[in-house]
Amino acid sequence: MTPKKVKEEFLRVDGRAWDELRPLKIESGVLSNADGSAYIEMGKNKIIVGVFGPREVHPKHLSKPHTGVLRCRYHMAPFSTDPRRSPAPSRRDTEITMVMRYALEPAIFLERYPRSSIDIYAEVLQADGGTRCATITASSVALVDAGIPMRDLVAACSTGKYNGRIILDLGDYEDKNGEADVPIAYMPKLEQITLLQMDGILTAEEFEQCISLSIEGCKKIYEVQREAIKKKYVVEKSEKEIEKAEEFIEESRVEDEQ
């Protein structure tokens, strides 16, 4: 369900339309020492993510006999913000680390790796609003790059309210000066939401609009994630194999629905 078209056309502080994402670039496999990695630029956000594992958990007391553990770290570089921030993790970093784990966990078959851990380390090199969503989006590409089987990719973006209007993918200025912010992470094929936070003031109707708009945004982001993975793993001549699969998936879906 797409939100109703707004009555008036307007442009945002950075010239975008209300339902337009910032310029988005994702690259997969950018670090040679990590098992998997990805780099994302979303607006002026620049974030690099490295994945390690599955590997035996050290220290051992953190390991679980029946399942693997997902460990995340969201960390901002001292030069990522204005003014400079201390390199020591803040309370905000700790919270985002946690919601990032919850957003990605449903996509990973952790139960296949007892006594092991999968570690995702994200470094925000430049922050421009919406870093948690961009981090989750990049992490999911890095997980595929690491060869970790997944239930689905996870794409994330936020929708919010600025100057009385519902808009997609808040930039730093809109985030800081707006009325509300709803970051969401979404598994596009399973149609499930794995991250949901909200702050500010919204009516119930506006909140629903925000979620619908975020989901549309996540679907667009998902296409960019696929492109990034394709670029690394699928050579040009195999592109038709993807198309072939896409046709099959669509046919099979339609058939089963009948």
Next chain:
Amino acid sequence: MSKQAKIQGGIVFPGERLGVVEEFFPGSGLYQKNGVIRSAELGTIRYDPSKRELAVSKINRSLLLPREGMEVYGEVGSVMRHDAMVDVFILDGKLLPSPYTGIIQSLDGNRNMLMEVRNGDIVKAKIINTKNRILQLSIDSSDYGVVYAYCSKCGMFLENHRNRLACPRCGRVERRKISTSYGAEELN
């Protein structure tokens, strides 16, 4: 030709819906939830019409996970009469940045591990079980066993003289269950 056969070789992403359980048997690289079968991998679809089995073989990095039958190298930790702990640092020929914990056990209780390996030795072994808490290793075959050992008196590398390990510095002779490749492994 069935629609599954047509899809042979198609490339799919994790999460993509490939059908329902009634249509075919799900092979590797797939998972099912609520009767729907989806890909768990970035990979190529393989359909075996004789078994009516659909599978996805991955095209991204393969995971390095301990499996039964794999050859490993490790450093011996504490040794007791019936078992010896091993820090596995090479798995299937690849150096691990962080080790897996393994154990060599005297399964029937008749062997004395203290006569076979010592703390600090490097052993070459085979994984025989991964299902328990830690990797169970075997050094039974002649290929397997200690590949490097230190003198327990003076710390020198022991040299193999006709299956007897002797210390070139202090002359001490020690017993181990050695591998046929003792002293010749490259370990990288």
Next chain:
Amino acid sequence: MMSSKYGIASRLKSKRIQKLISSGKRADGRGFDEYRQITIKTNVLEKAEGSAEVFIGNTRVLVGVKIGVGTPFEDTPGEGVLVCNAEFVPIASPFFEPGPPDENSIELARIVDRGLRSAGVVDFSKLDLIPGKLVHVINIDIYILNYDGNLIDASAFAAIAALRTSVKPVYEVKEGEVKPTGVKEKLEVLKTPIAVTMVKIGNSLLVDPSADEEEVMETRITVTLEDEGNICTIQKSGSEPLSFDEIKKAVNIAKVKASEIRSKIAGGEG
């Protein structure tokens, strides 16, 4: 810098590398005084006052410079402040763990810091705002993104390349308070110190050690030289000694390498 947990694996590797080096070769085919491919990118971050990313082979270091306002050190009340900090972030190597800086990252930051300071890269007296109270503070944050040896040189190159492209916010001083004017001017950088790191393996000195070479090295020496060829910082690290002759040799190698790299950094701007 990164010692393997397995004494024996590292001893065997050490033997192999030593054998190769005694026959005049390095594992990657380089000459003893040859750097890996060096790539320098500047102005890679829009929000920092200066930035640079340096690649030496697979080693990758990002430096961000932030220039703000703060209080001066007590012993230099009329002078600006320069602080170097290094983060070994865990994406760079499976051996790096998250946590506060350890001795390696502190040593790294201090070598870079001393190189810049001793060379006199900036005129600190010009960074004064309100004497004794407020000065410009230059924060140089070194971010290790991928580790494959020789972090010191990569960090030092990135730090000076970032400083050379830095801008400084201009403040208006009125009645004991400073106000940002929104204008930024180029930071005046007077010198371009270049660090050259060598390791001793066997009887040879090797420039720009890889991670493998650092693992088996006996000792390490970093010589930093400024534009006139004067030495401005030296650090010997590692538990084996060096002879006077070896040190003289290291300084001579560093002199040649430093001027080559300096022209690369000075030319890499734009």
